[in-house]
Amino acid sequence: MLIAVAGAGYVGLSSALAFAVSGHDVRVFDRDHARVDRLRRGEDPLAEPFVEELLGTFSDMTFTTDPRAAFRGVDAVAVAVGTPTTSRGEADISQLLIVADTVAREAPQCHVLIRSTVPVGTGDRLRREALRRFRVVANPEFLREGHAIEDALYPDRIVGGGDAEDEPLVRALYEQILEQRFPPRGALVPRTAHPRLLWMDRRSAELAKYAANAFLVTKLSFVNEIANVAAAVHADIRAVTEVLASDPRIGSAYLRPGIGWGGSCFPKDTRALVAFAAESGYEFTILRAAIEQNNKQLLRTYEELATELEGRVGVRIALLGLAFKAGTADCRDSRAIALAELFLTRGWEVHAFDPGVVSSPFVPPAVQVKRTAIEAADGADAVVIATEWPSFAALNLEELRRVMRGNLVYDGRCILEPDAVAAAGLRYRGVCPPIPND
Numbered sequence: 001m002l003i004a005v006a007g008a009g010y011v012g013l014s015s016a017l018a019f020a021v022s023g024h025d026v027r028v029f030d031r032d033h034a035r036v037d038r039l040r041r042g043e044d045p046l047a048e049p050f051v052e053e054l055l056g057t058f059s060d061m062t063f064t065t066d067p068r069a070a071f072r073g074v075d076a077v078a079v080a081v082g083t084p085t086t087s088r089g090e091a092d093i094s095q096l097l098i099v100a101d102t103v104a105r106e107a108p109q110c111h112v113l114i115r116s117t118v119p120v121g122t123g124d125r126l127r128r129e130a131l132r133r134f135r136v137v138a139n140p141e142f143l144r145e146g147h148a149i150e151d152a153l154y155p156d157r158i159v160g161g162g163d164a165e166d167e168p169l170v171r172a173l174y175e176q177i178l179e180q181r182f183p184p185r186g187a188l189v190p191r192t193a194h195p196r197l198l199w200m201d202r203r204s205a206e207l208a209k210y211a212a213n214a215f216l217v218t219k220l221s222f223v224n225e226i227a228n229v230a231a232a233v234h235a236d237i238r239a240v241t242e243v244l245a246s247d248p249r250i251g252s253a254y255l256r257p258g259i260g261w262g263g264s265c266f267p268k269d270t271r272a273l274v275a276f277a278a279e280s281g282y283e284f285t286i287l288r289a290a291i292e293q294n295n296k297q298l299l300r301t302y303e304e305l306a307t308e309l310e311g312r313v314g315v316r317i318a319l320l321g322l323a324f325k326a327g328t329a330d331c332r333d334s335r336a337i338a339l340a341e342l343f344l345t346r347g348w349e350v351h352a353f354d355p356g357v358v359s360s361p362f363v364p365p366a367v368q369v370k371r372t373a374i375e376a377a378d379g380a381d382a383v384v385i386a387t388e389w390p391s392f393a394a395l396n397l398e399e400l401r402r403v404m405r406g407n408l409v410y411d412g413r414c415i416l417e418p419d420a421v422a423a424a425g426l427r428y429r430g431v432c433p434p435i436p437n438d
C-alpha cells in the first residue's frame with residue numbers, strides 16, 4: 001500500500017518506519033522544513049533507538065513539506081500531528097484540523113487513520129466536516145518515548161475504531177505486525193507474541209487511549225502516595241512495592257516512586273480527559289486527585305530540601321536529570337525542570353547534568369548545564385536525582401562526597417542504595433527513605 005503519514009514526531013516517524021518495515025511505500029509529510037531536511041539526510045531528530053538505522057535502510061522514503069507530493073494517489077493517510085494543551089487544559093486540535101483540510105484538498109478518497117490523541121468525538125466531527133469524502137478511523141498509539149520503534153513493531157495491541165467495513169483495510173495495513181511476519185532488520189526481528197487488533201467504534205477507541213494514560217498516572221500517583229505514607233509510618237516502600245508487584249492483578253510496571261510523572265503525553269492527556277469529561281457533565285474525581293497529587297509530590301521534594309538547607313547562604317544544587325524520564329532527550333513537562341524552576345525562584349544556583357540533554361528550549365537559561373555529574377556536583381550543597389538514568393545509580397559516591405560542599409543527596413527516583421550513600425559519608429534523603437534505626 002502507499003501510505004502518507006502526516007507529522008514526523010515520535011508517533012508519526014515511528015509509525016512511518018513501522019509501515020516501511022511492513023513492506024508499504026511511505027511518504028512522510030511535515031510542515032517543519034528543518035526537520036524534513038534532517039530526515040532526508042538520514043538524521044534522527046528524536047534520538048530514538050533504531051530510527052537512524054531504519055532511515056538508512058529505507059533511504060528512498062519520501063519526506064516532504066509539499067502536501068501535494070505527500071498525499072497524491074495514496075491508499076491511506078495516517079495523521080500523527082500534535083494535540084497540545086490549551087491554557088484551560090483542553091486538547092488543542094487546531095493542527096489536526098489544518099491537516100484534515102489539506103488531506104481533503106490533496107488526497108483521493110481513502111481511509112484517514114487518526115493516530116494523534118484526540119478528545120472523544122473528534123473523529124466523528126472530522127467525518128461530518130473536513131473529511132466528509134473519507135473513511136475516518138480512530139487508530140491511537142501507545143508508544144513510550146525511548147521505545148518508539150519497538151512499541152510500533154511489537155505493540156501490546158492495535159486499536160482501531162470505525163465502521164465494520166473499515167476493519168479489513170486496517171487489518172491489511174498492520175498485517176505483518178499483527179502476524180509478526182515482517183522481514184528482520186538487524187535486531188528488529190519478528191517475535192512469537194502476536195498483538196491483537198481490537199476493533200470498536202470510533203469514540204471508544206478515542207477514549208481507550210485516554211483511559212490507558214489515565215490509569216497509568218493514577219497508579220503512579222497512588223504509589224507515590226503510598227511511598228509518602230511509608231515514610232511517615234517508618235515502613236519500607238521498596239518492600240511494599242515488591243509485594244504489590246508480585247500480584248499479577250496489580251502488575252509490576254509503573255510502581256517506582258518518584259518526584260512525579262511528566263512528559264509530552266501524561267500531563268496533557270490527563271488534563272484533556274478531565275476537561276472533556278467535565279464538558280460532558282462528568283467530574284472525574286480520581287483523575288483530578290491524581291493530578292493534584294502529582295503537583296503536591298513535587299512541592300514535597302522542594303519543601304524537604306528547603307528545610308534541609310535552611311539557613312545556608314548561596315545555596316548551590318546539583319540537579320541530576322533534566323529529561324522527563326531516562327532514555328529520552330525530551331524535556332517537555334519534565335518534573336526535573338519544574339523542580340529547577342522552584343530552586344531558581346528561591347534564589348538557589350542550579351548546576352545540572354543529564355546524559356541525554358546538552359541543550360533544550362525547556363531548560364531555564366539560569367540553569368548551568370554541565371558535562372558530567374561530578375562537574376555538576378562540584379561545590380554543591382545538595383545533589384538531587386530527578387531523572388532515573390541508570391548511570392546515576394552507578395555514581396561514584398566517594399568522588400561525589402569529595403567534590404561537594406555539603407553532604408546531602410536527595411534521591412528523587414528511588415535508584416540509590418541508602419546504605420551505600422551513608423557509607424560514603426553522605427546524608428540520604430528522598431522518596432524511598434530507609435526505616436530509621438530505633
Ligand code: UDX
Nearest residue numbers: 141142143144145254255256258261262263265324325
Ligand atoms: C506514556 C505512555 O506510557 C504511552 O503509552 C503513551 O502513548 C504516551 O505516554 P511516555 O510519555 O514515553 O509514554 O512515558 P512513560 O515511560 O510512560 O513515563 C511517564 C512518566 O512516568 C515519566 O515521568 C516517568 O519518570 C514516570 N514513571 C514511570 C515513574 O515515575 N515511575 C514508574 O514506575 C514509571
